[in-house]
Amino acid sequence: MDDFHEVRFPLDVALGSRGGPMRRTEIVTLASGREHRNARWAQSRRRWEAGLGVRTLDALDVVIAFFEERRGRLIGFRLHDRTDWKSGRPSAEPAAADQAIGTGDGATVTFQLTKTYGSAHLPYLRPIRKPVAGSVCVAVEGVALAEGVGFSVDATTGVVTLAAPPAPGVPVTAGFAFDTPVRFDTDALEIDLAAFAAGAVPEIPLVEIVV
Numbered sequence: 001m002d003d004f005h006e007v008r009f010p011l012d013v014a015l016g017s018r019g020g021p022m023r024r025t026e027i028v029t030l031a032s033g034r035e036h037r038n039a040r041w042a043q044s045r046r047r048w049e050a051g052l053g054v055r056t057l058d059a060l061d062v063v064i065a066f067f068e069e070r071r072g073r074l075i076g077f078r079l080h081d082r083t084d085w086k087s088g089r090p091s092a093e094p095a096a097a098d099q100a101i102g103t104g105d106g107a108t109v110t111f112q113l114t115k116t117y118g119s120a121h122l123p124y125l126r127p128i129r130k131p132v133a134g135s136v137c138v139a140v141e142g143v144a145l146a147e148g149v150g151f152s153v154d155a156t157t158g159v160v161t162l163a164a165p166p167a168p169g170v171p172v173t174a175g176f177a178f179d180t181p182v183r184f185d186t187d188a189l190e191i192d193l194a195a196f197a198a199g200a201v202p203e204i205p206l207v208e209i210v211v
Helices: 057-069 193-197
Strands: 004-008 018-022 025-029 035-039 045-049 076-079 099-103 110-112 114-117 124-127 137-140 143-145 151-154 159-162 171-175 180-184 205-208
Touching: 045 180, 099 110, 099 114, 137 159, 159 171
Parallel strands: 004 076
Antiparallel strands: 018 045, 025 035, 045 205, 076 180, 099 171, 110 159, 114 124, 137 143, 137 171, 151 159, 180 205
């Protein structure tokens, strides 16, 4: 059985979800009042509460079917995170110069899509494993390449393969839209229909996974 399905969580429900990135930090407070802080995770993880997007019985029915097909927490899937789903600004279309994904060495032709957060102090480099098919654009030294001719991309891993290796020192950049790989963070959907009819929100937790 596959542990990941290349399908999106119902979009109308996802658009009503609430959540964002989380970190795990250990903090030890010394007698002096100073702190020692240590990051337990190298990569952030995102968590959402998707129940906020369920407003009708029909939407609830779709989510239950999706949950059953994924076998609860067992199988991962894609989520459209409306707060973070493009290589550039939310208001702009992806452009080939949006993100640096590598530098040529004269031999390498494969590059992982990544998105960089921050700049001067401690930029965070996030691997993008689930680009949206047809959304990826790539440039080598500022010159855009044609998909299928100059490059190809695996939409299940986010790996870009160039037709020819860039010369040493030449920058490779990319723009893209992407989904986030997630799973349900519960094996039980406990739904009170009477409470739902009265306006209560069902709990449908989702958490980002590493693929």
